[in-house]
Amino acid sequence: MNAVSPKKSLRTIALIGNPNCGKTTLFNELTGLRQKVGNYPGVTVEKKEGRILIGSEEIIVLDLPGTYSLSANSPDEKVVTDILFGRIPGTPPPELIIFVADATNLERNLYLLSQIIDLKIPTVVSLNMIDRINEAGIAIDTSMLRKEFGVPFIPMVASKGIGTKELLSAFEQLPPIADVIRQWQLPEPVRIEHNELVSILIANEKMSEPAAFHEAQLLLSTPKDVSSFSNEYNSETLNHLQQDHSNLQLTGVDRHSIFVESRFRWTNAAYKKSVRHTTPRHQNTIHDSIDAVLTHRIWGFVIFFVLMAVMFQTIFTWANYPMELIGSAFDMLARSVSTVIPEGDLQSLIARGIIGGVGAVVTFLPQILFLFLFLGFLEDTGYMARAAFIMDRVMSKVGLHGKSFIPLLSSFACAIPGIMATRTIENQRDRLVTILVAPLMSCSARLPVFSLLIASFVPNVLLFGFMSLPAVVLISMYLLGLITALLTARVLKSTILKGPKPVFIMELPPYRIPSLKNTFIHMWERSLLFLKNAGTIILGVSIVLWFLATYPKMAQGTSSEKLAHSFVGQAGHAIEPVLKPLGFDWKIGIGIISSLLQREVFVGTLGTIYNIEHADEANATLKEQMQKEKDPVTGLPTFSLLTALCIMVYYVLAMQCLSTVAVVRRETNGWKWPAAQFVYMTLLAYAGTFVTYRIGLWILS
């Protein structure tokens, strides 16, 4: 961008439409950016910005969350109305709108379109997913639609980039809309009251005509008491509104539904004129039969758990080969560093501190990639929404929505997008409950911790002849997280965040073949992120830890005595009393403390510490070093299957992630909830680990 041209002068196009109609796909296509796309409603939850050239003009494009109407109330949908009415300081309302409509679902999409047209902002309709209309059994007359709505309809396939040129040239030819005629009609008495209120809002509240037009409908149909608006409107407006409410009461029309009905009457008529059904409606399709199985009361659950089991099994077996490859590459690197640099501090810092720490973490990249491959697959096929649907029965026992299950499922990847996804939840309390329990779901950062411990201490035997014990242990850890999350939600919902049971309404998206390009781009970005983390946070921690584990120096002694004498050793011994009840030694304790930053740091820390401790001996993998590790006093092995389980339970339950704390603070507007969450999860983790350890000892004795 030219530095002289001020940002303000750029015009803005907003992408508006129902959820899951392809807005973000189109946005990515137009701007070349890579925002997240997925086959379920509610993928985009906040405004995203990009730029394009139309002709020679640079224009800002806004991707917005999907919404069914302009009167919706969840935080993500509110973003749309806030932007359209210019309620966000510093963001003027858009000059142009691309209305993205799902051609296979036009009936519903046209309702929102009619609300958008009322805003009198120049609009072009992207009639998306035109590739699917044959399958849906419909034929669409776009010129009729254009005549009815007075805006151009451009057939498109956003996922293949078809129609973008036509869309942009439609903008260039757009006639200035001085006056759009609002074609839908209100019954006479309502129309008169409505018009009056519009004029009052314009005069008293200094609203623009379109904003007043929209607001008047909301105010006249609101189920709330007029007095609840006393902060927003002056008393004269409210008195008039009160009068309107009682007038409408007298005329006998249902003011709550009359606006929706009148609008629907018009859009439905327009729909009937322009869309022809080539096959009879509501015919049972193959999709319906698949749905009947996938959302079945029993089979649905069975399939869900089988899918999960297959996922973890493959994460373990397939990822093994590339992991060993990466492991030996780092080994070689460490060895060649040791030959190039003569023995001394620098050699120790690079070969043991840095390569030991960073290498230990990077080894797990393949597993993370497999996890994302699977999750991407679930999101793109449309299974995600089905999972939410079958989980609705469980969730409602807890007092939550099936909708809350999508943030929880997203948290398998990372709690941060999971917490962002709670913006689709309308009820504030339910949203808060979901935010508070989301980090209990096992995220990808726990995977390195789990799989290091499992690979080192869980014997690789087959159960029932087909499930490997390591995979079973891994699944149990994920289940432990899920069950604890549900129980915690239940407790929260029946105590401090009491509220009525929400009703679940969610659209099941059609099944789609996942786009490979999409999935790979997503995996690529996740690996970059993972490697970037390893190259910054883990690298930094490894270097600092090397220092703390090497100084103060001791002239004589074995390397493990030197380690015990170092800062890390002394700090570790100081916290040992707290760790004893859990069966942890001080090195594990140091790992836990350093990983408060981020969970995978635990693996890096152990890598660095054991490498320094075993400096006397030949190179060994972290796994071998952990298996060899002995308690200096008792001579018993530090790690056993039980210790490994205890550490895993701790990591399932504890909130060891600074970024999550920061996001919760932002999403809840304050420190109160993240602090409470951190405390409750840490206590839970301590108690859970303690119980596991005691039960384990009892079984063993």
Next chain:
Amino acid sequence: MDIIVTYWQEIISLLIVLLTIVLMTRSVMRTSRYKKECSTCALVEIQTKKHSTTHQ
């Protein structure tokens, strides 16, 4: 000779440690100054100019 190598290695290592600590503190300070976390890349990101134009 050996003494000198050891000595230099110690100095360089300590310098690296120092540099790391400085860089880490700086990035923490910067993050807290901008206070804007980037949800797209799922990280508490430093909002540089380039970053904010790719996604806000």
